[in-house]
Amino acid sequence: xxxxxxxAPAAALAVTDAxxxxxxxxxxxxxxxxxxxxxLPLAEKLVALTQEQYGANGRELVNPLSNLGTTQYRMGDYxxxxxxxxxxxxxxxxxxxxxDRLLLRxxxxxxxxxxxxxxxxxxxxxxxxALDLSRNLDGLLNPGQMTILDxxxxxxxxxxxxxxxxxxxxxxxxxxxxxxxxSDARVIRPVDHYAHWLEHVGRYPSARAAYARELTVAExxxxxxARLVIDPLLGIARTYRLEATxxxxxxxxxxxxxxxxxxxxxYTEHGLRAQNxxxxxxxxxxxxxxxxIRPVDHxxxxxxxxxxxxxxxCADQADKSLTRYRDAWQELHQAGSTATFDVPRxxxxxxxxxxxxxxxxxxxxxxxxxxxxxxxxVKRDGHTANVITNTADATAAxxxxxxxxxxxxxxxPRMQNGEPVDTEGVTLLEKLLxxxxxxx
Numbered sequence: 350x351x352x353x354x355x356x357a358p359a360a361a362l363a364v365t366d367a368x369x370x371x372x373x374x375x376x377x378x379x380x381x382x383x384x385x386x387x388x389l390p391l392a393e394k395l396v397a398l399t400q401e402q403y404g405a406n407g408r409e410l411v412n413p414l415s416n417l418g419t420t421q422y423r424m425g426d427y428x429x430x431x432x433x434x435x436x437x438x439x440x441x442x443x444x445x446x447x448x449d450r451l452l453l454r455x456x457x458x459x460x461x462x463x464x465x466x467x468x469x470x471x472x473x474x475x476x477x478x479a480l481d482l483s484r485n486l487d488g489l490l491n492p493g494q495m496t497i498l499d500x501x502x503x504x505x506x507x508x509x510x511x512x513x514x515x516x517x518x519x520x521x522x523x524x525x526x527x528x529x530x531x532s533d534a535r536v537i538r539p540v541d542h543y544a545h546w547l548e549h550v551g552r553y554p555s556a557r558a559a560y561a562r563e564l565t566v567a568e569x570x571x572x573x574x575a576r577l578v579i580d581p582l583l584g585i586a587r588t589y590r591l592e593a594t595x596x597x598x599x600x601x602x603x604x605x606x607x608x609x610x611x612x613x614x615x616y617t618e619h620g621l622r623a624q625n626x627x628x629x630x631x632x633x634x635x636x637x638x639x640x641x642i643r644p645v646d647h648x649x650x651x652x653x654x655x656x657x658x659x660x661x662x663c664a665d666q667a668d669k670s671l672t673r674y675r676d677a678w679q680e681l682h683q684a685g686s687t688a689t690f691d692v693p694r695x696x697x698x699x700x701x702x703x704x705x706x707x708x709x710x711x712x713x714x715x716x717x718x719x720x721x722x723x724x725x726x727v728k729r730d731g732h733t734a735n736v737i738t739n740t741a742d743a744t745a746a747x748x749x750x751x752x753x754x755x756x757x758x759x760x761x762p763r764m765q766n767g768e769p770v771d772t773e774g775v776t777l778l779e780k781l782l783x784x785x786x787x788x789x
Contacts, residue, residue, distance in 0.1 A: 560584035589628030596698035651680035690764035
């Protein structure tokens, strides 16, 4: 009887499934409403209750810990989120092995947390592990892997592992097409991401091919088509402009050009391809489409007018360019902020061949890095003037290379009260590489 009296209170305090379910429902209500400060103590309570019921290493803790980690992540508490996810991963692996479905969520959460904190190497390894598990469990083209692919691709891009990033970009497009069909509007997002990356790395013909593909899908999107076609039209025009001003090392890519009426390519006196008039056609078509949208979308109209101004400026048609910039400034003024025009925007700049930006990370081990800072004026017509260099560790030849590159650069001018003005004291920092001297 004494023993029973002692044990009775402990039994009364034992955690029940009903208790945990009630706390979980409260947590989900707060979390789904994005009330993360309210959700956090509930997530912590659910972990504590589950641990009390099943022990500190119970398999039942994996999901509550993942929920807690996700809440911490959403609140920007990445350190605690990382620790929570690591604990969840360990319990899942220890209790179910490395092919356990229960591992998927904490692995994805951990990898995404690494990505958010710029731990790109750890992120790529963890997310690749989650991706492999997803494909093994649910099939090579299952749509559930899309949320894993995004941060994995971002990690590979930041690590400059371009061939791997390219492969995963293409895989994301294949997954979307397999899940929804090649003409479904949901395919636009992965195609657009791929196109922007190709543009970023200077593969302009390939980027243009991707934008053209995006445009084809967007045109079939019914009532949403008017808005969805604008971004790919701007992308097509931008790649033509960048290819003309920056050059292109990529072999020509065969694709269906929606504006293909131009003749053979024309080259400038510098050996660069002149701007293809099809780019201007794309921008004018985008502007016509925007002008039919009601109510007027001032920000997107401003963006298109700025692109058109950029196009004319890089074609040395200053008067037409400045007219478009003035119109864009007025659109932004109506939208409530003209901050975009507060400083000059770089439109065309071909870095010297020894620039670190043109050398893969893998090729930088046996090099010394030097910095050259150029200071100059951006004129109201977008040209640069009064270019000088300030540097302590670069050779005269390196300084000359940067000076030449900056003199050839083009900028969209700063606008003041709707008018283009000169801007003095603009700076550009260029990092250059040179081979280390051989050791005797």
